[in-house]
Amino acid sequence: xxxxxxxxxxxxxxxxxxxxxxxxxxxxxxxxxxxxxxxxxxxxxxxxxxxxxxxxxxxxxxxxxxxxxxxxxxxxxxxxxxxxxxxxxxxxxxxxxxxxxxxxxxxxxxxxxxxxxxxxxxxxxxxxxxxxxxxxxxxxxxxxxxxxxxxxxxxxxxxxxxxxxxxxxxxxxxxxxxxxxxxxxxxxxxxxxxxxxxxxxxxxxxxxxxxxxxxxxxxxxxxxxxxxxxxxxxxxxxxxxxxxxxxxxxxxxxxxxxxxxxxxxxxxxxxxxxxxxxxxxxxxxxxxxxxxxxxxxxxxxxxxxxxxxxxxxxxxxxxxxxxxxxxxxxxxxxxxxxxxxx
Numbered sequence: 591x592x593x594x595x596x597x598x599x600x601x602x603x604x605x606x607x608x609x610x611x612x613x614x615x616x617x618x619x620x621x622x623x624x625x626x627x628x629x630x631x632x633x634x635x636x637x638x639x640x641x642x643x644x645x646x647x648x649x650x651x652x653x654x655x656x657x658x659x660x661x662x663x664x665x666x667x668x669x670x671x672x673x674x675x676x677x678x679x680x681x682x683x684x685x686x687x688x689x690x691x692x693x694x695x696x697x698x699x700x701x702x703x704x705x706x707x708x709x710x711x712x713x714x715x716x717x718x719x720x721x722x723x724x725x726x727x728x729x730x731x732x733x734x735x736x737x738x739x740x741x742x743x744x745x746x747x748x749x750x751x752x753x754x755x756x757x758x759x760x761x762x763x764x765x766x767x768x769x770x771x772x773x774x775x776x777x778x779x780x781x782x783x784x785x786x787x788x789x790x791x792x793x794x795x796x797x798x799x800x801x802x803x804x805x806x807x808x809x810x811x812x813x814x815x816x817x818x819x820x821x822x823x824x825x826x827x828x829x830x831x832x833x834x835x836x837x838x839x840x841x842x843x844x845x846x847x848x849x850x851x852x853x854x855x856x857x858x859x860x861x862x863x864x865x866x867x868x869x870x871x872x873x874x875x876x877x878x879x880x881x882x883x884x885x886x887x888x889x890x891x892x893x894x895x896x897x898x899x900x901x902x903x904x905x906x907x908x909x910x911x912x913x914x915x916x917x918x919x920x921x922x923x924x925x926x927x928x929x930x931x932x
Contacts, residue, residue, distance in 0.1 A: 605662040607710035609697035610640035613678045613690040615898030616908035617716030622649040623910035625670040634921035637662035637671035640697040641678040659709040683904025691722035702740045705889040711924045712890025714916045717898045749786040749885040754876025758859040759868035771864045780828035790885030794923035800858045804841030807863040811842045878911035881919045890923045892916040
């Protein structure tokens with residue numbers, strides 16, 4: 591639903607749009623398996639967006655073509671609804687192609703448009719092959735930045751949160767070399783990520799006053815400057831300014847003590863300084879149920895926190911756990927937005 595629309599929280603949500611990602615990856619398989627598990631896992635109604643042939647290449651279950659998202663709800667109980675976007679050509683699971691990448695991109699474009707119009711409650715994106723997308727003119731670092739642009743949101747305002755049942759993390763820097771992280775970190779960047787994180791927790795999870803902890807960059811959070819000054823010069827000033835503005839935020843704290851079970855009970859999300867500092871604990875704890883939730887967008891967007899897995903595509907061995915978790919989290923976020931009128 592558009593964020594400006596306030597609707598009775600009891601109103602049924604429209605179905606979710608699920609672009610199938612690269613037709614040669616595991617996206618079609620995990621979407622189909624999620625439909626099979628829809629009742630057991632309490633999944634919201636959804637429909638696939640892409641080439642129906644990619645589903646039929648890996649699954650013998652019922653698929654029904656739909657012309658509009660509105661048809662999906664009536665179809666969902668008996669078959670996996672699929673909105674056909676284009677023909678991906680010959681689909682060989684595990685062997686990506688230019689036509690497949692083009693189909694993935696067009697499917698993502700259509701899904702975003704449906705969510706922005708309110709025809710879909712949000713989007714849950716299956717994984718894409720970036721190398722293949724770059725071959726068809728894709729110029730964004732990933733799907734997150736593409737979705738942000740199509741929603742009219744500046745890329746730096748779209749924040750990636752990785753979430754599992756017991757842990758939510760936000761990396762301040764993402765896909766850059768580790769050696770570049772200290773020069774990229776600024777007070778303003780940390781502040782922006784923290785503010786978007788707090789708003790995202792309020793908007794998508796209904797947490798009225800989120801508790802944020804911030805990891806240090808260096809071992810032992812810099813050891814008072816002995817192991818680096820980023821904590822003293824950059825991270826601490828950002829935290830102090832946010833605390834002065836009323837945010838419940840602590841740090842910088844040593845990252846090696848932030849992720850055990852007792853520590854996780856004391857916060858709602860961790861702001862991490864670089865990619866692996868966030869993703870290693872998340873994937874260790876919740877590898878098969880980790881969800882990528884994009885904060886800062888006017889629409890709900892989630893995604894499984896894994897890739898295309900071309901190596902196992904077509905072998906019927908892909909685990910749909912993360913896709914099912916992404917669907918459930920999307921529904922929770924959409925419902926929270928309706929409940930809180932945002």
